[in-house]
Amino acid sequence: xxxNVTSFGRxxxxxxxxxxxxxxxxxxYFVGLLGFLVWTPELTFDxxxxxxxxxxxxxxxxxxxxxxxxHAWIGLWTVxxxxxxxxxxxxxxxxxxxAFQSICVIVMFIYLVWGIQILWGV
Amino acid sequence: MNDKRPKNLELSTIRFPLPAITSILHRIxxxxxxxxxxxxxxxxxxxLRSPDGFASAAQWLDMPLVKLVVWAIVAGLIYHLVAGVxxxxxxxxxxxxxxxxxxxxxxxxxxxxxSIVLAGVWLW
Numbered sequence: 001x002x003x004n005v006t007s008f009g010r011x012x013x014x015x016x017x018x019x020x021x022x023x024x025x026x027x028x029y030f031v032g033l034l035g036f037l038v039w040t041p042e043l044t045f046d047x048x049x050x051x052x053x054x055x056x057x058x059x060x061x062x063x064x065x066x067x068x069x070x071h072a073w074i075g076l077w078t079v080x081x082x083x084x085x086x087x088x089x090x091x092x093x094x095x096x097x098x099a100f101q102s103i104c105v106i107v108m109f110i111y112l113v114w115g116i117q118i119l120w121g122v
Numbered sequence: 123m124n125d126k127r128p129k130n131l132e133l134s135t136i137r138f139p140l141p142a143i144t145s146i147l148h149r150i151x152x153x154x155x156x157x158x159x160x161x162x163x164x165x166x167x168x169x170l171r172s173p174d175g176f177a178s179a180a181q182w183l184d185m186p187l188v189k190l191v192v193w194a195i196v197a198g199l200i201y202h203l204v205a206g207v208x209x210x211x212x213x214x215x216x217x218x219x220x221x222x223x224x225x226x227x228x229x230x231x232x233x234x235x236x237s238i239v240l241a242g243v244w245l246w
Contacts, residue, residue, distance in 0.1 A: 020213070023209075023210070027203055045173045048170065052166075052170055068156075075149075075152045075156075104156070107160075111160070118166055121170070122170050
């Protein structure tokens with residue numbers, strides 16, 4: 001059964017490493033963002049815009065978007081190849097899995113382009 | 123492949139122990155927050171558009187249903203984060219025994235339930 005062709009890096013070891021590096025980065029990004037929200041007493045438009053308008057925050061957020069896409073690709077590949085299988089779905093399994101993964105990749109692409117538009121529109 | 127080979131992993135017939143439940147929740151929360159990113163991007167886009175957009179995003183967030191959805195996404199993020207940290211700890215070889223796995227699963231559930239409740243209190 002050929003299932004590896006739709007994986008992120010064509011290699012389990014490579015995917016494993018990318019999954020972990022992006023996980024650590026996303027943890028730092030989201031915990032940092034949460035910290036900002038919790039410790040800003042009264043969030044105003046000006047503070048919010050100043051944060052996301054800063055070059056370093058744009059870059060950090062773009063890196064987070066890339067990380068989400070890579071991380072989600074690997075995670076959803078794992079889920080799809082585990083559950084959208086011939087054992088569970090019969091002969092249409094491969095078709096359904098490729099359809100599911102295609103939708104996921106399109107959604108990732110939309111998130112990426114939309115995110116860039118938001119960040120560079122500030 | 124020989125389809126008549128015996129199976130030892132028929133998921134629907136297995137009673138899940140706690141570590142298996144936390145593991146499947148890690149996957150479910152991952153799929154869920156992947157969809158949730160769309161909602162968060164929409165809120166981010168509204169809030170950064172203009173002072174009016176910021177006010178309208180705040181208004182959206184005040185609607186009980188929207189707030190509930192955002193809390194669910196935050197809950198998914200928290201659970202996925204906590205379970206992910208446990209994964210990284212186990213990658214380093216900590217808690218790989220049977221009892222270690224059960225302790226880890228209990229910790230993941232405990233820490234994330236407390237954090238999710240706190241996030242709810244903070245949002246409301």
